[in-house]
Each structure stands twice: as C-alpha cells, then as structure tokens.
Amino acid sequence: MKDGFICILIDATEVLIGFIKSISVEILYNETSMVPKKMDAGGQSAARFQRAREIALNQWFKDCNQKLLDISQNMPDTKILIGINKCNETEFFNNAHTYIKQKIIGQESVSYININGCLELIEKCNKQLQEFSVSKEKIIVEQFAERLAKNDNSITYGINNLNKTKNKLILFSDMCTDIEKEKIKSIGCEWKEFKGYTIIDALKICIINYY
Numbered sequence: 001m002k003d004g005f006i007c008i009l010i011d012a013t014e015v016l017i018g019f020i021k022s023i024s025v026e027i028l029y030n031e032t033s034m035v036p037k038k039m040d041a042g043g044q045s046a047a048r049f050q051r052a053r054e055i056a057l058n059q060w061f062k063d064c065n066q067k068l069l070d071i072s073q074n075m076p077d078t079k080i081l082i083g084i085n086k087c088n089e090t091e092f093f094n095n096a097h098t099y100i101k102q103k104i105i106g107q108e109s110v111s112y113i114n115i116n117g118c119l120e121l122i123e124k125c126n127k128q129l130q131e132f133s134v135s136k137e138k139i140i141v142e143q144f145a146e147r148l149a150k151n152d153n154s155i156t157y158g159i160n161n162l163n164k165t166k167n168k169l170i171l172f173s174d175m176c177t178d179i180e181k182e183k184i185k186s187i188g189c190e191w192k193e194f195k196g197y198t199i200i201d202a203l204k205i206c207i208i209n210y211y
Contacts, residue, residue, distance in 0.1 A: 012035050016029070084110075105125075106125035
C-alpha cells in the first residue's frame, strides 16, 4: 500500500483534495463552488431560490465526488479521510460512489478548507488511523502465517494449537489475552519482546505476536 492517504475537505462553498504523507500535504485539487448563498436570493421567491440552490448544491457534491473518484482510482492503494460538517453529509454521501465509501477510514469536521484543515483532520482521525494500521498489520501477518501453515506440515497457526504439538512452529498475530498468556506459561515458553513483536519460544514453538 502506498504510504499515505487521500483527504477531501468539503462544504457548500469549497473543496480541497490532497495527498497526506506523514505531516506533509500535497494539494491535488482545490475549487470554489458556484452554489448561491442564502443572502443572494435577490428578488426571487424564497421557494424558487431554495429549489435552485438545492439543485446547484447537489450538482456541486456530485462533481466533487466524481473528481475524488477519478483521483482515488488513479491511486488504488490509498484510503480516504473526509473532513466534512454534519450539515453537508447527506449531499456528499448521496452522491458518493460505492468505491469511495468502501475506502473511507476516517471522518471528522474541520475548521478550515486548506492545508491547516488537512493537518487538523489528521489529528482528529488519529485513533482511526492507528486502528487501521493495526488492522493492516494483523491481516499481513495472518495471511503470511496461514500460507506457511498450508504449505508445510511442520507449521501450524493459532494460539489454540499450543496444547496439540511440541515440535511445530506456531505463528500467531494480534495481542495475547490473559488466558492465552497462561497457556503459553503452562508449557514453559520463554517470553521476549523485540521491536514491536512478542516472541515466545520453547521446543521449536514460536508465537509471533504484533502489539
């Protein structure tokens, strides 16, 4: 996966789409809308002006979603963060392609639609980003472990196999529970921590645990 995220900051007046890597932001698209503001009604009736504004607003969010879709499809390995206020969620998501919805991993409101807004979005989405990172690491380790176990009968996978074998390599991802730790201790395993991994090793039994 490409090391970074696509972000979109949007309201009824402006949109910014950027690429976030670490704390740097590359602006990919920035546009101001032509949606009439409420104070611009002029001599129109309130009902007619409101209908015209709703049509323009819907078209604005439709156009912005299409631009986001085009950018996202050209960067298929990246996920999406959204900075949007509650009052604009309906228009945005009603026009969002399923492909976009599936790539969203974080959503918060932001104060500004500029680079500072992007940095604010990163800070507010910190928990979602951490959860996504842990989930991604877990999937990678599990896929690796399952593939090894499938192709080599000297390897098994999962904490529940501890009591079934003494001469197999056992791979395990995600944080151990207290019950799992007691299982590990009961067979006399040695517990080591190294660069973000817990490695438990005894009699050729090895559990790799990312935490």
